Amino acid sequence: MNDNTMSIPHLIMNASVVVQLVMLLLVVGSILSWVVIFQRSIALRRAKQEYNQFEESFWSGVDLNELYREIPADDPRHGAEHIFQAGFREFNRLMPKTRNADTVLEGVQRSMRVAWSREEDRLTQHLVFLATVASASPYIGLFGTVWGIMGSFQSLSMTQQATLATVAPWIAEALIATAMGLFAAIPAVIFYNRLSNNASRLLGKYEDFAEEFHAILHRNLQGRDGKPSAS
Amino acid sequence: MVKGKTQIVADAPRDPQDVGYTLPVILAVAVHLAIIIFSLVNWPSHSVEPDSSSIVQATFVSTETFTDQAQQVTEQQAAMNSATEPVEEPQVSAPEVAEPEPEPEPQQDNQAQQQAAEEAARQAAQAEAEALAEAQAAAEADAQRRAVEAERQAQEQAAQAQAREAEAEAQRQREAEAQRAREQAEAEAEAQREAEAQRAKEQAEAEAKREAEAAAEREREAQEQREAEAEAERQREAEAAKAREEAAAQARREAEAEAQREREAAAEREREAEAQRQREAEAERQRKAAAEAAEAAMQRQLAGEAEAAANAQQAQQAANSFINIVRRAVEQAWLIPPGASNSLNATIQIRLGPSGELLAASVATSSGDSAFDRSAIQAVEQAAPFSELRDLPADQQRNLRQINLRFTPGDVR
Numbered sequence: 280m281n282d283n284t285m286s287i288p289h290l291i292m293n294a295s296v297v298v299q300l301v302m303l304l305l306v307v308g309s310i311l312s313w314v315v316i317f318q319r320s321i322a323l324r325r326a327k328q329e330y331n332q333f334e335e336s337f338w339s340g341v342d343l344n345e346l347y348r349e350i351p352a353d354d355p356r357h358g359a360e361h362i363f364q365a366g367f368r369e370f371n372r373l374m375p376k377t378r379n380a381d382t383v384l385e386g387v388q389r390s391m392r393v394a395w396s397r398e399e400d401r402l403t404q405h406l407v408f409l410a411t412v413a414s415a416s417p418y419i420g421l422f423g424t425v426w427g428i429m430g431s432f433q434s435l436s437m438t439q440q441a442t443l444a445t446v447a448p449w450i451a452e453a454l455i456a457t458a459m460g461l462f463a464a465i466p467a468v469i470f471y472n473r474l475s476n477n478a479s480r481l482l483g484k485y486e487d488f489a490e491e492f493h494a495i496l497h498r499n500l501q502g503r504d505g506k507p508s509a510s
Numbered sequence: 511m512v513k514g515k516t517q518i519v520a521d522a523p524r525d526p527q528d529v530g531y532t533l534p535v536i537l538a539v540a541v542h543l544a545i546i547i548f549s550l551v552n553w554p555s556h557s558v559e560p561d562s563s564s565i566v567q568a569t570f571v572s573t574e575t576f577t578d579q580a581q582q583v584t585e586q587q588a589a590m591n592s593a594t595e596p597v598e599e600p601q602v603s604a605p606e607v608a609e610p611e612p613e614p615e616p617q618q619d620n621q622a623q624q625q626a627a628e629e630a631a632r633q634a635a636q637a638e639a640e641a642l643a644e645a646q647a648a649a650e651a652d653a654q655r656r657a658v659e660a661e662r663q664a665q666e667q668a669a670q671a672q673a674r675e676a677e678a679e680a681q682r683q684r685e686a687e688a689q690r691a692r693e694q695a696e697a698e699a700e701a702q703r704e705a706e707a708q709r710a711k712e713q714a715e716a717e718a719k720r721e722a723e724a725a726a727e728r729e730r731e732a733q734e735q736r737e738a739e740a741e742a743e744r745q746r747e748a749e750a751a752k753a754r755e756e757a758a759a760q761a762r763r764e765a766e767a768e769a770q771r772e773r774e775a776a777a778e779r780e781r782e783a784e785a786q787r788q789r790e791a792e793a794e795r796q797r798k799a800a801a802e803a804a805e806a807a808m809q810r811q812l813a814g815e816a817e818a819a820a821n822a823q824q825a826q827q828a829a830n831s832f833i834n835i836v837r838r839a840v841e842q843a844w845l846i847p848p849g850a851s852n853s854l855n856a857t858i859q860i861r862l863g864p865s866g867e868l869l870a871a872s873v874a875t876s877s878g879d880s881a882f883d884r885s886a887i888q889a890v891e892q893a894a895p896f897s898e899l900r901d902l903p904a905d906q907q908r909n910l911r912q913i914n915l916r917f918t919p920g921d922v923r
Binding site for chain 2: 287288306309310311313314315316317318321322325462
């Protein structure tokens with residue numbers, strides 16, 4: 280066994296068709312998972328930056344009406360801005376119609392929950408694919424390995440003298456499938472955990488923001504409720 | 511917040527949080543290419559690693575290692591074929607153990623060559639001596655032949671002389687006979703005359719007639735005598751002429767014989783020269799044949815050596831494979847005691863039975879750590895029946911009945 284016959288490209292080219300298909304599937308899965316990893320990483324980083332910017336502008340003491348008017352109505356926003364926009368629009372629409380603060384707050388909360396749910400769906404998009412690659416590719420690679428070892432034993436049964444040298448290339452090329460499965464699965468697992476953690480933290484921030492905004496509206500309604508009842 | 515506002519406004523037409531897929535795809539492919547290139551570039555250093563990371567380094571020490579003997583022999587042969595100069599000392603390129611085995615063979619070759627040359631020289635000398643002896647023998651035979659010829663000629667001359675004597679004798683006899691005949695005739699004539707005279711006296715009448723008859727008779731007889739004498743004279747003359755003729759013929763014959771002898775001598779010389787040339791050619795041929803035979807013998811010897819070397823090679827390979835099997839088995843069975851340092855080194859001597867069973871395992875060179883030695887012996891005992899010994903040829907089996915194994919823990923615990 281010299282280097283040439285045991286090198287990885289040589290082993291891949293000499294593998295059986297099933298093992299080669301498995302390897303191809305794993306390579307495609309790995310590439311797609313890396314695409315998802317990069318795309319989600321960039322998207323989550325941007326969402327976090329935008330959230331930080333919005334939070335800064337929100338708590339800078341600016342008037343909420345002004346803040347709301349700065350956002351164009353036909354331009355859909357994401358993240359905390361989207362939640363704020365949905366809640367404040369609902370608040371503005373309900374305020375002229377009812378005097379009941381609880382109804383208004385209930386409507387605002389519902390619309391904000393819908394917006395939050397949409398944000399969650401947007402942030403965790405494609406992460407399921409990453410989870411699928413992470414969990415399935417070791418099994419796919421193992422299937423390729425088992426198939427290759429079956430082939431190696433079949434060829435071993437035909438030889439007269441079973442030495443390590445006759446089995447070694449077969450087992451090596453079979454094990455490459457498992458290696459590729461793990462190669463696809465390990466980054467997918469790591470980045471799935473990291474990205475889903477980032478997304479859930481961001482969603483938690485959105486939730487916090489929604490509660491705080493709800494609290495502000497509630498405070499305003501309490502003041503307004505008190506005024507008409509008092510007058 | 512003016513800055514943030516402008517940014518938001520600028521980004522407004524497209525979704526700021528919707529990241530496109532082209533950049534991630536490029537990045538992902540780049541990552542994979544980088545990994546593949548890294549694995550390919552790093553591969554050679556990976557392939558070196560397994561050698562150093564073998565757990566056990568039990569090495570076989572006692573028997574010789576395999577060398578490229580056959581190749582050397584063929585090289586020698588090629589050298590011999592190209593020029594019959596003696597081969598230079600082969601460079602033993604065995605890396606680990608410089609074994610003394612391949613060196614004597616070239617010396618043998620040289621010796622064989624020298625022997626062959628000597629033999630050829632000896633044969634040439636012998637052939638020359640033979641040629642000389644042959645020439646001498648030829649000369650002797652020649653001399654003999656000449657002597658014989660001379661004798662023959664002498665005999666011939668003697669015979670001729672005898673013949674001449676015999677002729678002379680015959681002539682003398684013939685003359686004597688003629689004389690006798692004449693005397694007789696005379697005596698008869700006398701007697702007749704006496705008788706006639708008596709009868710004439712007795713018979714007168716018839717006497718005259720008888721006398722006339724007798725005269726006629728006498729005349730006739732005288733005539734006869736004259737005739738006989740003339741005849742004898744003629745015969746003598748003829749005899750003398752013949753003798754002269756014979757002498758001339760003799761001289762002629764002798765001259766002829768002399769010329770013949772000269773011719774024969776010339777022919778003989780030529781023949782001798784021819785024979786000498788042939789003998790020389792023969793000797794040359796014999797020398798050549800001897801040299802060729804020596805060459806062929808040398809070639810055969812070399813071929814035999816090459817074959818023997820090839821056989822030895824095969825046997826050596828078989829022995830090496832058996833040693834490898836033993837080493838693997840022992841390595842697998844060896845449990846290195848904890849705390850054994852890498853510098854420990856023990857040599858275990860193993861004696862095997864004819865079917866590969868373990869007869870004895872003893873410590874040949876102790877490592878100084880008794881636990882380590884014990885573990886090595888236990889490893890040998892665990893791996894013990896080396897039944898592959900039976901697959902080897904018998905002479906190899908004898909060689910491999912006793913094996914030394916050196917145990918050194920590798921760099922891996």
